Amino acid sequence: MSKPDSAGHDYDVVISGASLAGCAAAILLARRGARVALLERRSRPTAYKALCTHSLTANATPVLEELGLLPALEKAGAVRNEARWYTRWGWIEPSAAPGPELPYGYNVRRSTLDPLIRSRAAETPGVDVLLGHRVTGLLQEAGRTVGVRAATAEGEREIRGRLVVGADGKDSAVAAFAGVPTRRHENARFGYLAHFRDLPLPDGISHAWFLVPDMAYAFPNDDGITVVAVLPDKKRLPEFRADLEGSFLAFVRSLPDGPPIDSAERVTKITGTVDYPLHTRTPTAPGLALVGDAALTGDPLWGVGCGWALQSARWLTDAVAPALTGGGDLDRALAVYARGHRRRLGGHQFLAADFAKGRPFNPVERLMFSGAARDGALARHMHLFASRLIGPARFLSPAAVARAVVVNLRHRRAAAPPARLSRTGA
Template sequence: MPEDARISSISPRADAASDRHDVLIVGGGLVGASLAIALERAGVGAALVEATPPGAMPAVFDQRNLSFAEATVHALNALGVLQKLQAPAGPIREIHVSRAGDFGRVRLAASDYGREAFGQVVVARDFGEALEARLSELPALVRHRPARFIGFDGIEDGWRVVRLANADGEYRVRARLVVGADGSDSAIRDSLGIEAEVHDYAQTLFIARLRTARAPDGRAFERLTDDGPTALLPRGDRHYGLVHGVAAADAAAVAALDDAAFLARVQRIFGWRAGRLLGVGPRSQHSARRVVAARVVDTRAVLVGNAAQSLHPVGAQGFNLGLRDALTLAECIAGAGDPGAPALLEHYTARRREDRERTLAFSDGLARITANPAALLRPLRSLGLLAIDRDSSLQAMLAGGAMGYRGDVPALCRGGAA
């Protein structure tokens, strides 16, 4: 059977508008949707493969609290996304870091660097709704939804052939470039045969909204312990967003606590820095894992966001790093004749190398050393906290990373035009 006839026989939507795309993004979550918006802004034809149907939200858009660095805020404003938020964001004006059992602490104030805030806290659900509102305004975006990626069928005349499936069956599309933005358990990564290094931190993170006697005043707190971090992030609804890390072996017992006992546990570990904890909303839990792809490009394919690297949430670097992946890729593709050309993908990899390596090292190192209970490390950590708190150059380095400025920063993150 001729190839075109075979494709038509299994494809319920094989037509010129939906069959061939310059860029095909697999994954409609935070990074994939942001990339689609950035590509449209750059005048690049793109398609988005989404598992959820119209009117539904991906599971990632839940009650988690997203900490947007200043660079991320610049970019999302330029993309017209933050203007779509229906709920207020919470500014992070000060960052306070300490560790249980160690003396010393680090305090960073945005005003010391001529900023009003280091960034903003946004609830993932609110952000998802803002992204969807912005996506609905893109006239050229093709959305395959609900659809799922099945696999690849090789490369033909400079097009990667992709098998998708929906309720009507399997069908094929072709793309000059396929972008895997499908999360830490990426099917794109697996289909490309790209290995990933996986490290389980043996920690479970409980996410919730906290009500306190004192409303948030712009301070974000991170309390580090042997079992992981406990963070309070100032939300825009006069509540704190909680991230509470516990040893994975204790997760079931912590999950079984009633609200009063859970609050007492967090209060005991966290102390009174944010005042008395009065109430807690519904709790969700997530495992802390590090998943790092051995490489991020293949022939006419690239991985971004969690498909390329998933980080421990300590330091709140994950989405910020993934968005910089997406924005750098959009910059590389803008004006290029072939978005999947080998030279373009090599250039993209080179541009992302420093930021990716430095952020991965920072996140993993912080997660490991702060959770290590070894007695010999306690005085060293304490001295480190004291040194950072007293050394303006070390503070400036930390502040720059917290605001999203590492390596080759995309223009939109700098407040410029791409």
């Protein structure tokens, strides 16, 4: 362990949770000179999150590059995640449209990714990875968090730090101990997924089906594995409870142009959850910050949680590293992080929470999805939004909406039957 500083802190930063957000924050903060304790409740360094989309959207690629993980991911077989999306108007195919190569992220199983990034954190000078440490409470003085209490195999211990970071997921114990305000958005869908081997997909790219309100996706991953997920409306929950395997397979078989599920080998059990609400939390408190799902839990339908975990770790590092290592105002730095987090993700979460109600497409969504199915430029525009490289304001910019209107009007005119000639032939 690092020696305490003059103020009695064991570390500059104590992070609870050694998954994507926690490991990324630890690596980036340590590279900026901070002394970091990275706590993980599980004892195995190869532990991983099983219930996940196993997809890193393109917004995460710059962070993966900064972490130095891209060569290792490519070597491990991570699949660049091009995608096509089925809608009632046809397929939206961004990669088939003319233009330069689209930005990409990666599909990679968490059983591959989590040990990889945790190992990278353990190799980073300034990071102490403390496995088998479950946070049981916070140390607080004068209204601010100054450390944690953790249960270990040897008993409970206290670890002090100038900043405590909750990177412990959607049911964050750190957020609960700190009394951080949480807004809960109900999700009208439930979800199940399984991994299959030898499941071919056209062009070997990701597929998603918008069968509103039901949804599904199939993502090719490393080692020839494809992750197949179904996200039906909760009205269908009784049939899945009565026969999970039969309902899952029947759902996939019914997908338009769906994958040949019966010819593939299922290599995992069907796992999922019947209740997955979206959480929006205040991302900071005195002496404390939240990253990843602990700060904002999105709808798994969109597969953006991993990307936002990595991005929020970088945003936190950029905001607080100067204060932690240079003696600056930490509270002011935390305020900068909180404002940036809300500005970047608030609009995305608003739209996701609204769509999680299981409602039909609204008029603007119908306009944009139908336009993207009929126009390559709009399909590429939708790719940038789905990859979280642009926000809602740019996605729904006047220029984009106007193009969608024109595209759909042209389609309607082209599809209209020819006008009848008059009896005189005029």
